[in-house]
Amino acid sequence: xxxxxxxxxxxxxxxxxxVGAHVAKLKEEQGITPGLAVVLVGEDPASQVYVxxxxxxxxxxxxxxxxxxxDVDTAEDVLLALIDKLNNDPAVHGILVQLPLPKHLNEDxxxxxxxxxxxxxxxxxxxxxxxxxxxxxxxxxxxxxxxxMLRDHHGSLSGLNAVVVGRSNIVGKPMAQLLLGDSCTVTxxxxxxxxxxxxxxxxxxxVAAVGRPEMLxxxxxxxxxxxxxxxxxxxxxxxxxxxxxxxxxxxxxESAAAVAGAITPVPGGVGxxxxxxxxxxxxxxxxxxNGLAEPEGLTA
Amino acid sequence: xxxxxxxxxxxxxxxxxxVGAHVAKLKEEQGITPGLAVVLVGEDPASQVYVxxxxxxxxxxxxxxxxxxxDVDTAEDVLLALIDKLNNDPAVHGILVQLPLPKHLNEDxxxxxxxxxxxxxxxxxxxxxxxxxxxxxxxxxxxxxxxxMLRDHHGSLSGLNAVVVGRSNIVGKPMAQLLLGDSCTVTxxxxxxxxxxxxxxxxxxxVAAVGRPEMLxxxxxxxxxxxxxxxxxxxxxxxxxxxxxxxxxxxxxESAAAVAGAITPVPGGVGxxxxxxxxxxxxxxxxxxNGLAEPEGLTA
Numbered sequence: 242x243x244x245x246x247x248x249x250x251x252x253x254x255x256x257x258x259x260v261g262a263h264v265a266k267l268k269e270e271q272g273i274t275p276g277l278a279v280v281l282v283g284e285d286p287a288s289q290v291y292v293x294x295x296x297x298x299x300x301x302x303x304x305x306x307x308x309x310x311x312d313v314d315t316a317e318d319v320l321l322a323l324i325d326k327l328n329n330d331p332a333v334h335g336i337l338v339q340l341p342l343p344k345h346l347n348e349d350x351x352x353x354x355x356x357x358x359x360x361x362x363x364x365x366x367x368x369x370x371x372x373x374x375x376x377x378x379x380x381x382x383x384x385x386x387x388x389x390m391l392r393d394h395h396g397s398l399s400g401l402n403a404v405v406v407g408r409s410n411i412v413g414k415p416m417a418q419l420l421l422g423d424s425c426t427v428t429x430x431x432x433x434x435x436x437x438x439x440x441x442x443x444x445x446x447x448v449a450a451v452g453r454p455e456m457l458x459x460x461x462x463x464x465x466x467x468x469x470x471x472x473x474x475x476x477x478x479x480x481x482x483x484x485x486x487x488x489x490x491x492x493x494x495e496s497a498a499a500v501a502g503a504i505t506p507v508p509g510g511v512g513x514x515x516x517x518x519x520x521x522x523x524x525x526x527x528x529x530x531n532g533l534a535e536p537e538g539l540t541a
Numbered sequence: 542x543x544x545x546x547x548x549x550x551x552x553x554x555x556x557x558x559x560v561g562a563h564v565a566k567l568k569e570e571q572g573i574t575p576g577l578a579v580v581l582v583g584e585d586p587a588s589q590v591y592v593x594x595x596x597x598x599x600x601x602x603x604x605x606x607x608x609x610x611x612d613v614d615t616a617e618d619v620l621l622a623l624i625d626k627l628n629n630d631p632a633v634h635g636i637l638v639q640l641p642l643p644k645h646l647n648e649d650x651x652x653x654x655x656x657x658x659x660x661x662x663x664x665x666x667x668x669x670x671x672x673x674x675x676x677x678x679x680x681x682x683x684x685x686x687x688x689x690m691l692r693d694h695h696g697s698l699s700g701l702n703a704v705v706v707g708r709s710n711i712v713g714k715p716m717a718q719l720l721l722g723d724s725c726t727v728t729x730x731x732x733x734x735x736x737x738x739x740x741x742x743x744x745x746x747x748v749a750a751v752g753r754p755e756m757l758x759x760x761x762x763x764x765x766x767x768x769x770x771x772x773x774x775x776x777x778x779x780x781x782x783x784x785x786x787x788x789x790x791x792x793x794x795e796s797a798a799a800v801a802g803a804i805t806p807v808p809g810g811v812g813x814x815x816x817x818x819x820x821x822x823x824x825x826x827x828x829x830x831n832g833l834a835e836p837e838g839l840t841a
Contacts, residue, residue: 349676366674370666373673373718374710376649400733408721410674418673421708421729426740428728429721433700440726 244468244501247390253513256389256539260520261302263536267527268303275527276305277335277361277519278327282320282346283313288339295337298516304523307333313343320346321354328356334530335361335523358530361522364411372418372541379522380541384416386514387448387469388423388541394467394503395446399424404441406430406457406491407450412471416448419541437461449491459496468497468504471511544768544801547690553813556689556839557602560820563836564603567827575827576605577635577661577819578627582620582646583613588639595637595816602820607633613643620646621654628656634830635661635823658830661822664711672718672841679822680841684716686814687748687769688723688841694767694803695746699724704741706730706757706791707750712771716748719841737761749791759796768797768804771811 267273277299281292292308299306309323320338327333336359342348352360357367363381371378380388391398403425407413413429420427430440432451441447441461449457450471462468472491481487490507498504505511521539528535567573577599581592592608599606609623620638627633636659642648652660657667663681671678680688691698703725707713713729720727730740732751741747741761747768749757754774762768772791781787790807798804805811821839828835 366667366670366676368670369673370669370671373669373714374666376666400735402735414673414721417729421714424731424733426728426730426734428726429717430726431721431724433724434726435700435702 244498244504245394246498247394247469247503247505247510249386249390249505249510250513252390252393253386253517256514256517256521257298257302259536259539260517260524263524263539264303267524267533271531271533273527273531274303274305274332275334275523276307276332277337277523278307278309278330278333280309280311280320280323280327280336280338282311282315282339283343285341288341292339295516295519298520299523302520304520305332315343315346317346317350320351324351324354328354328359331530333359334527335359335519337362337519359526361519361526363415363522369410369415372415372422375422378541379526380419380518381411381415382515382518382522383412383471383511384419385518385522385541386511387416387471388419389518389538390469390505390511390514391420391446391467392423397423398446401425401445402428402443403446403448404428404430404444405448405450406437406441407448407452407471409450412450413448416450420446420448422541447492451491453491454489455491455493457492457497459493459498459500462492462497462500464500465502466500468492468501469511470494470505470507473507473512544798545694545803546798547694547769547803547805547810549686549690549805549810550813552690552693553686553817556814556817556821557598559836559839560817560824561602563824563839567824567833568603571831571833573827573831574603574605574632575634575823576607576632577637577823578607578609578630578633580609580611580620580623580627580636580638582611582615582639583643585641588641592639595819598816598820599823604820604823605632615643615646617646617650620651624651624654628654628659631830633659634827635659635819637662637819659826661819661826663715663822669710669715672715672722675722678841679826680719680818681711681715682815682818682822683712683771683811684719685818685822685841686811687716687771688719689818689838690805690811690814691720691746691767691769692723697723698746701725701745702728702743703746703748704728704730704744705748705750706737706741707748707752707771709750712750713748716750720746720748722841747792751791753791754789755791755793757792757797759793759798759800762792762797762800764800765802766800768792768801769811770794770805770807773807773812 454474470490750771770790
């Protein structure tokens with residue numbers, strides 16, 4: 242079997258296209274423009290790249306983008322006051338505080354000060370609790386993107402055996418909740434799991450989110466399984482020249498693609514979906530805030 | 542193999558004894574008496590029995606018990622005003638609203654109006670979110686009781702393969718979170734699971750919480766596995782005489798006990814642990830409210 246490649250770049254472009262169409266309709270019919278506020282504290286280079294990219298795509302789908310860049314030494318009460326202002330600003334439908342925060346700031350406190358209805362990252366404990374009890378919530382972007390791709394590929398996920406490798410709060414755990422919500426039998430595996438190869442071999446759906454380069458080889462994958470690779474790891478690539486690097490996932494792509502039924506590549510798989518889902522969440526939050534019907538297919 | 546019977550009645554008595562000893566110490570050293578408020582709306586006979594039993598055991602461990610019995614027609618704002626009063630009453634460390642509520646009351650709204658720090662049932666979405674992200678929370682009583690028995694039997698649960706059958710918000714899902722927190726590999730199975738017998742057969746730990754009498758037969762159980770039976774189902778027992786009934790679990794006890802390493806009976810297994818853990822949670826909440834060290838071994 243040679244796996245179908247799930248093209249996350251094209252999929253994400255399609256999601257952004259749907260978001261853009263809804264935004265245009267919202268503006269025309271309701272006179273409402275969704276707005277996303279992104280707060281960046283400090284000058285972490287990777288975070289700066291993400292924030293720039295988010296801002297660019299927010300504008301591209303027709304939303305308003307509000308960027309707040311604060312000094313690395315910003316006091317906690319100053320940051321909390323800004324979040325309070327954004328919570329109360331009717332033009333802001335989504336608020337994202339770029340993580341990680343400088344060490345002097347309490348990340349949990351900051352995230353939980355965001356109005357849950359505007360928490361487009363889905364990290365507020367109220368949203369975790371809503372998702373964990375099968376209620377309407379803001380869903381973390383990366384697992385939401387994985388869910389969208391799985392639904393698109395499989396139609397119904399009901400009864401499929403899904404194995405999530407990794408138990409982080411931002412990917413593994415919410416991913417498990419989403420798959421359970423779609424009636425998969427869900428196994429959460431992690432570093433303490435015994436016989437991990439056999440656990441993964443039983444899966445119809447494998448979601449790898451461990452952050453270890455090429456940890457899952459093809460001979461762990463059941464023939465025909467769907468493999469979603471959340472990992473983005475930079476490794477040395479001497480074959481490209483001295484000092485060169487390349488990106489790989491948590492799955493060994495070549496060997497896994499030889500047995501899987503479908504697989505997401507790295508890069509170009511899950512990665513592009515994260516920002517697309519952030520925009521989808523902002524649109525969803527805007528519709529809810531205005532008592533309008535939510536766009537279909539853009540949330541869990 | 543003949544399974545060791547896990548005596549929940551004795552275990553619960555031991556937990557209540559530990560709680561009682563801590564309460565005595567709290568009174569003597571700090572002059573603090575933990576208080577549990579139970580709110581019952583209406584006259585559902587089963588709920589009345591539970592509330593009476595909770596009140597009796599609360600007093601037995603030396604805590605204050607505050608019972609609030611409201612008319613079945615109580616308006617939502619009256620109930621919410623009572624909860625607000627209890628939230629602000631420093632003598633009340635735990636608040637439990639007996640479920641189910643009469644249909645005209647919004648259960649989610651009512652539960653989420655309880656101060657999460659006093660939510661000794663652990664049903665507030667903030668507590669679900671805290672548990673779901675591995676943070677300190679109030680843990681639902683029944684799964685907490687199961688966890689205590691499992692820890693007692695196994696010592697460390699790390700790396701064990703745990704299968705939770707049932708995905709309810711009050712047992713299955715929090716149980717899965719607790720087992721994951723103790724580093725089990727966790728599978729959540731349910732009515733849509735394919736090949737449920739094989740899924741259960743792979744488990745070192747089986748937690749059955751489906752509410753279907755004797756649904757899991759012994760030949761689904763791996764030799765030596767630990768079986769925790771959360772089900773309490775009343776079935777006809779014509780062998781005891783016409784119109785007689787008896788209680789059974791979700792597991793077929795005789796056949797499962799013949800292969801399991803350890804098993805909880807029904808009645809006398811998980812059941813008695815629920816109230817014991819309610820008292821443990823009230824003590825924990827009292828210690829946290831007063832900035833005192835939490836008693837060890839009484840929470841997750």
